[in-house]
Amino acid sequence: MDDQGLQRSSNAMHAINIQMKGYTFTWERGRGKPQFVEEKLDRALASTSWKERFPDASVLTTQKKISRIAFRFENRWMEDKGFGKLVNDQWEITNSSATITERLRSLSTELTRWSRKHPKIDRKNIEELKDRLERMRSNTDQQSAVKAEEMKMELNQMMIKNDMYWK
Known part of the structure; x- marks a missing residue:
């Protein structure tokens, strides 16, 4: 997400920045080399209700590597x-x-x-369930119809979860 997209999203959610204290930079590359670079990449956001509940909250940044x-x-x-x-x-x-x-x-x-x-639900699981459902189409008895409905609901849930994973 670019800076403008982040800004639009945080505005839409009425999110506000939480003050950051401590070491200015949160990312580095090339320590001890002429191309050494440090950047501040992180940002902390909170809802207004959270900030009202914890008005003195802040984020402490350190140089400690985790x-x-x-x-x-x-x-x-x-x-x-x-x-x-x-x-x-x-x-x-x-x-x-x-x-x-x-x-x-x-x-x-x-x-x-x-x-x-x-x-995780991957495409393979979804395709296998679709194949099983397709094979059941020729079965017209009541028990098969009930099973097919259950499988459709399961397939729908799998697809929703798979979509959510990629959001």
Whole structure:
């Protein structure tokens, strides 16, 4: 997304910037070389209601390198029936005196574990289900019709989740 697209999106959501404190730059390349470059790439946004609830919140940037693999949230998780309960439960069981960073780290660890049990839906799965559905077309009995409807609903859900993954 370009800067104008980000600006339009954040304006549409009424998102506001959260103040960043600490080291100015968040990315570097070529340390110790003549072509050494540092840039500020990150930006933190929040809703106005969140900012009202946490008026003194800020983001602290550091030079510390993190060796962990970055956590990636997947939109498709939102369609899973158990996702909301998992997030709420995990948030509640985390020590209430934990910092927001510690709570988020705990949540991301649990979501990573959970996501391994909920594999991505790829085109192969969708095509296999379409093929099975096509083979059932010649069956006209009531039981086959019910099964075909169930498969259509499953196919629709798979396609929605697949589309959400790419958004």
